[in-house]
Amino acid sequence: MQNPLVTKLEQFARLSDEDQRALHTLTSQPVRRYQPDTDIVCEGDVPQTIRLVLSGWAYRYKQLPDGRRQVVALILPGDLCVDNVFVLSEMDHSIGALNDVTLVEIPPAVFEAVMTVHPRVTRALGWASLVNAAMQREWVLNLGRRVAVERLTHLFCEVFYRLRAIGLTQEDSCEMPLTQTELADVIGMTPVHVNRVLQTLRRQKLVELRGRRLTIPDLEALERAALFTPNYLHLGRVEAQFDA
Amino acid sequence: MQNPLVTKLEQFARLSDEDQRALHTLTSQPVRRYQPDTDIVCEGDVPQTIRLVLSGWAYRYKQLPDGRRQVVALILPGDLCVDNVFVLSEMDHSIGALNDVTLVEIPPAVFEAVMTVHPRVTRALGWASLVNAAMQREWVLNLGRRVAVERLTHLFCEVFYRLRAIGLTQEDSCEMPLTQTELADVIGMTPVHVNRVLQTLRRQKLVELRGRRLTIPDLEALERAALFTPNYLHLGRVEAQFDA
DNA sequence: CGCATATTTGAATTCTTTCAATCAACGTGG
């Protein structure tokens, strides 16, 4: 499998061979593995290294004192899961592994070194963090104004687009390791209701979901149901003036 | 009134006189004024200058094709409302003025110049954007897992803390220019329900809200009702090692 | 004073949750 970070960043800037080699330097830092349902970072921690997910899915989440829990972001291969080390701040949320996660720990100095020598990489990383912010805003819209069916279908669309951008989809399907309970924590609903919504989606042939695999027979139909517009993902925007 | 940007950033790093002078350079760029209910930037625009709010409140919002509308962030004095000019991307949301807004337009070059010469300013700005991301995540939790009363009280707590950090509160009150309809668009509810929740809050003496002014007789009680913890705002974290 | 905007009220409806139980799938040990 190709380096997911390189694949992702090539969406945002055309990277030279040297840029790519530099990124490979990053991803050849010490590797760590996490089991499903394991915390990678906990609220209150002050992480000292940047962490980049190479494979597997992780998620940021926050919890209320009485146990209510909300996933605030999904972290897919090629995503940074800790990038605030430059300000050495206390984590205000936790990060957990959804399935088997492999990540590399990158010392800030190594990271900065790559950025100063490779401006295109820096720019591409800037794009990536801009897209993260945009996704966060879209989630606010999702939770605040979309109804249950739209919420769930929107999530499926977003995940499919993101995975496709890093080459992790098949024609009309992709991995979907979340249980219904976990899906519920992502879209702010109860597991029971997720189940019911899923059934109507299946009946309408909008999605199939079996054995941790999501199949989307008609992506456009799903997008319509979700009121999904991919503009906020800012994909495929490689600018000519940024050529390597 | 003191420069709100300076006040805000001093939360994050101790700024030298020179740093502060540099910030004043930024805020003495050309000023623009906007009327209430006016758009400052629209979805699809590609803004060319950074914009910093000096006075008044603005808000980021997204809309669904059928008109449903969600505020995704409140922009208060001292906040940047456009900071993606370095990647020259299309806006994926709009920004509107809630009341009379004064902002300055800062050319990216001027901005970068200040940052290269004043590392403490750069670091403080990094903090500020980290806090923005944290607030965005907290809003996701708010919309996804808090019930109506908690949502509204949480918003009030957050706004009060933010305003206090820039010196814009009185003892137990602050400005609150949002109509009930606008509040509804912030917390993902209907105006009618906002009204009803407000009435119970008034009855419980948790808040008073009259004439665009919010009074909080007992902040701790309000925080309890909201399940509010200010940790995510990362306020008052000036680190000794960053002294000027 | 009077219009326009904002707030308040009521009743009915809809969506989602809650609670409890059942069913299915899967991996393990006997």
Next chain:
DNA sequence: CCACGTTGATTGAAAGAATTCAAATATGCG
């Protein structure tokens, strides 16, 4: 290879939270 235990998915009925729609009151501004 099958019983068993665990986790995840599904179902039903009832309760609850929030929305909808429509109308009535307030409030503020020119």
